[in-house]
Each structure stands twice: as C-alpha cells, then as structure tokens.
Amino acid sequence: MQIHRVVRDLVTSKRNFWLASKSLRVVEDAGGNLEVALDPIGTKPGDYVVTIGISAARIAAGNPKITTDLTIGGIIDHWDENRWRN
Amino acid sequence: MQIHRVVRDLVTSKRNFWLASKSLRVVEDAGGNLEVALDPIGTKPGDYVVTIGISAARIAAGNPKITTDLTIGGIIDHWDENRWRN
Amino acid sequence: MQIHRVVRDLVTSKRNFWLASKSLRVVEDAGGNLEVALDPIGTKPGDYVVTIGISAARIAAGNPKITTDLTIGGIIDHWDENRWRN
Amino acid sequence: MQIHRVVRDLVTSKRNFWLASKSLRVVEDAGGNLEVALDPIGTKPGDYVVTIGISAARIAAGNPKITTDLTIGGIIDHWDENRWRN
Amino acid sequence: MQIHRVVRDLVTSKRNFWLASKSLRVVEDAGGNLEVALDPIGTKPGDYVVTIGISAARIAAGNPKITTDLTIGGIIDHWDENRWRN
Numbered sequence: 001m002q003i004h005r006v007v008r009d010l011v012t013s014k015r016n017f018w019l020a021s022k023s024l025r026v027v028e029d030a031g032g033n034l035e036v037a038l039d040p041i042g043t044k045p046g047d048y049v050v051t052i053g054i055s056a057a058r059i060a061a062g063n064p065k066i067t068t069d070l071t072i073g074g075i076i077d078h079w080d081e082n083r084w085r086n
Numbered sequence: 087m088q089i090h091r092v093v094r095d096l097v098t099s100k101r102n103f104w105l106a107s108k109s110l111r112v113v114e115d116a117g118g119n120l121e122v123a124l125d126p127i128g129t130k131p132g133d134y135v136v137t138i139g140i141s142a143a144r145i146a147a148g149n150p151k152i153t154t155d156l157t158i159g160g161i162i163d164h165w166d167e168n169r170w171r172n
Numbered sequence: 173m174q175i176h177r178v179v180r181d182l183v184t185s186k187r188n189f190w191l192a193s194k195s196l197r198v199v200e201d202a203g204g205n206l207e208v209a210l211d212p213i214g215t216k217p218g219d220y221v222v223t224i225g226i227s228a229a230r231i232a233a234g235n236p237k238i239t240t241d242l243t244i245g246g247i248i249d250h251w252d253e254n255r256w257r258n
Numbered sequence: 259m260q261i262h263r264v265v266r267d268l269v270t271s272k273r274n275f276w277l278a279s280k281s282l283r284v285v286e287d288a289g290g291n292l293e294v295a296l297d298p299i300g301t302k303p304g305d306y307v308v309t310i311g312i313s314a315a316r317i318a319a320g321n322p323k324i325t326t327d328l329t330i331g332g333i334i335d336h337w338d339e340n341r342w343r344n
Numbered sequence: 345m346q347i348h349r350v351v352r353d354l355v356t357s358k359r360n361f362w363l364a365s366k367s368l369r370v371v372e373d374a375g376g377n378l379e380v381a382l383d384p385i386g387t388k389p390g391d392y393v394v395t396i397g398i399s400a401a402r403i404a405a406g407n408p409k410i411t412t413d414l415t416i417g418g419i420i421d422h423w424d425e426n427r428w429r430n
Contacts, residue, residue, distance in 0.1 A: 096222070096248065097248070097249045097250065098222060098245075098246035098247060098248050098249060099246070099247050099249050100213050100214070100246060100247045101222075101245065101246035101247075102212070102213060102224075102232050102245045102246060104231070104232070105245055105246065110173075110222070112175075119202075120175060120202070121173065121174060121175075122173035122174065122175060122222050123173070124173075139226070140226055140227075141226065141227050141228075143226070143228065144227070144228055144231075151231060152228075153224050153228040153229075153231045153232035153243075153245060154173065154224070154228055155173055155224055155225045155226040155228045155229075156173055
C-alpha cells in the first residue's frame with residue numbers, strides 16, 4: 001500500500017456507470033506525482049492516507065464491481081512531511 | 087487511477103478477437119509517456135481523462151472478457167496543463 | 173496497454189508447462205527496456221505492436237491458464253519512430 | 259517479490275473494515291521509498307523481509323477478503339545492508 | 345515477462361504457510377535491482393531466466409494458492425550480458 005496526501009476533489013463528466021456516484025480525490029505521493037483514488041471513508045484535502053491498489057482496491061470500495069484501481073483505506077494519524085520525504 | 091490526455095486514435099491490423107471492434111486511444115501522462123487505452127465513452131484528442139488499470143480496466147470496458155489493462159473511465163472537467171505538471 | 177517494438181524471438185529451455193509450445197518475443201519500449209511477450213498473432217522483428225498486461229494478458233493468450241503477464245494484442249499500422257519517442 | 263526493511267508501525271484512524279484489526283508496517287526499499295505492508299507474521303523495526311504483492315498479497319494475508327496489496331511473507335536470515343544496495 | 349539473472353538462494357525464517365517449502369531465488373534485472381522469485385524449475389546462480397509476474401505467477405507456480413507475485417518460467421538459452429544491457 002502507498003502513502004498519499006489528498007490534494008482536492010476530482011470533477012468528471014461522462015463518467016462510467018460504476019464510478020458515477022463515487023467520491024474521487026486527486027492524491028499525490030512523496031515525489032509530487034498525481035493519481036486519482038476512490039474515497040469511501042471521507043477525507044479532506046491535506047489528509048495523509050493509506051491507499052490500496054490492485055484487485056484489493058475494488059474490494060476496499062465495498063463492492064468488487066466498482067471499477068477502481070486505487071482506494072483510500074485509512075487516514076494516517078500523526079504523519080508529518082519530514083517523515084514522508086526521507 | 088491515472089490522469090491522461092488523449093493524443094490520437096490508434097489504428098491496428100491483426101488485432102485480437104476481443105479488442106477487434108473497440109476504440110483505442112493513444113494517451114500521454116504528465117511526463118509525456120505514451121500508453122494505449124480503451125475508450126468506451128467517446129473522447130476526442132486533447133481531452134483530459136481518468137484512466138482505470140489492473141483488473142478494473144476489464145470491468146470498466148463493460149465486459150470482463152475484453153482484454154484491456156487500461157480503460158478510460160471519465161472526462162475531467164476544468165483541468166489545465168499547469169495543474170497537471172506540478 | 174503499451175507500445176512495443178518486436179526485437180527477436182526468445183529461445184528457452186526447461187520452460188514451464190503452459191508456455192511450452194508458445195511463441196515468445198523479446199520486445200523493447202520507447203526507452204529501450206526489454207521485456208518478453210507472448211505472441212499469439214504472428215509478428216516479425218521490427219513490427220510495432222500493442223501489448224496487453226495484467227490479468228488481461230492471460231485472456232488475450234486465448235486460454236487464461238497460459239502463464240503470461242504480457243501478450244501482443246495487435247500490430248500498429250503506420251507508426252514511426254519519431255512518433256514513438258516524443 | 260520485493261525485499262524491504264521494516265521501519266515502524268503505522269497508526270491510522272477511520273480504517274476500512276477488513277484492515278481494521280490488522281498490523282500495518284511502514285517498510286522501505288533499497289532506494290529509501292516508503293510503502294505500507296500488512297504483517298501477519300510478527301516483525302519488528304529493522305527486520306529485512308520478503309514482501310508479496312498483487313493478488314497474492316491477499317492470499318498471503320490468510321483471507322482473500324483482506325484488502326492488502328502488499329503483505330510480509332517471511333523474515334530474511336543473514337541479510338546485510340551492503341548486499342541490499344548493490 | 346521480464347528477463348532476470350539468478351543471483352543466489354534466499355533463506356528466510358518465519359515464512360508464511362504457502363511459501364514454506366518452496367525454493368526462492370534472489371534475481372536481478374538489467375539495472376541491478378534485486379527481486380525475489382519462486383523457482384519451480386531448478387535454476388542455478390548465473391542463469392538468465394524469464395520471470396512471470398501478476399496473477400500468472402501463481403498459476404506458473406503449479407498451484408494458484410502459492411503466494412508468489414514472481415515465478416521463474418524458463419531458462420534462456422544463449423543470452424549474453426551485452427544483449428541484456430542495450
């Protein structure tokens with residue numbers, strides 16, 4: 001699993017069926033690379049989170065038909081930027 | 087999921103059975119790396135899109151027998167190049 | 173999916189059961205990195221191809237028991253080296 | 259599978275259901291990149307471990323419903339930092 | 345699939361159940377990065393091998409319950425270091 005920081009919401013049009021009503025967040029890793037994660041737990045910008053990839057991402061979404069390859073699995077307590085970029 | 091920009095269509099010959107009648111798009115990421123994504127929703131060059139990988143790509147194609155490992159899942163509203171390359 | 177160029181055949185001994193009678197090709201990406209792909213459609217050195225990874229690679233092989241993680245899915249028409257390395 | 263060194267525990271709040279009661283460890287690779295792995299065997303900071311990814315990570319967790327994409331599979335005997343960074 | 349060179353055996357303690365009686369090899373890629381692969385065919389240090397990843401790795405292990413994400417699938421004939429690092 002990866003450590004990401006939530007950057008902002010992602011607004012899309014013409015979204016596919018299984019993602020249609022889901023919250024998507026733009027997240028960044030320690031190198032500043034952006035990815036998009038499904039958020040089933042409710043996070044806000046600035047939160048450090050654990051993200052789950054691969055087929056586990058679909059299970060973590062609560063329904064394996066949900067077409068995500070990256071899902072937020074938890075909010076990390078007491079993480080600071082210095083520990084992240086070592 | 088990743089953020090990509092649609093570059094152009096991809097024309098292939100001798101394509102395998104399950105991809106035979108599908109729209110394929112060349113997409114690029116923030117670093118200019120090219121990949122090929124299945125497009126089930128109808129995009130045009132220049133669109134910024136969310137792409138879905140791993141086994142979720144097959145489900146997002148509408149039929150898990152479709153042999154894709156990257157499928158366009160939505161068109162992003164209001165994305166600009168500066169936000170992409172941060 | 174990725175864009176690769178076919179480099180040459182790969183000859184192996186002591187190959188596992190499900191790959192035993194299959195054509196394997198050494199392929200390279202835009203950066204010159206080599207990988208090995210299963211070729212169910214018949215390609216020749218120099219062809220630019222679309223390669224399919226993840227679990228879709230096994231389906232694209234025609235039998236999901238075939239133990240491949242990268243399978244050639246089509247030959248690209250009218251690709252040139254300049255478009256590849258942009 | 260990858261070789262990682264256990265760095266410390268990870269404490270999260272609002273964790274998803276299937277990870278709720280599991281031990282998570284921050285691990286680092288030879289390049290110092292941090293990831294998070296499920297630990298079903300009991301490791302301590304400083305241990306060198308083999309980590310299992312992809313769908314095998316869920317099986318290695320003891321229950322394929324556990325939403326992990328990286329699981330510690332064993333502790334490596336007699337590994338030293340010099341052999342790691344070659 | 346990837347091309348790797350076998351470096352040495354890996355000895356572990358407290359290994360998980362499904363890997364307990366299996367041969368594990370440390371392998372390196374063209375860039376010298378180390379990974380760990382299951383070896384169901386019997387290789388020795390210095391052999392150049394094809395390695396299989398993703399869910400195909402479990403099938404190539406002979407039993408999909410075996411928790412590997414990288415399995416040696418064949419020994420490459422007539423490979424030389426110059427061809428590897430091009």
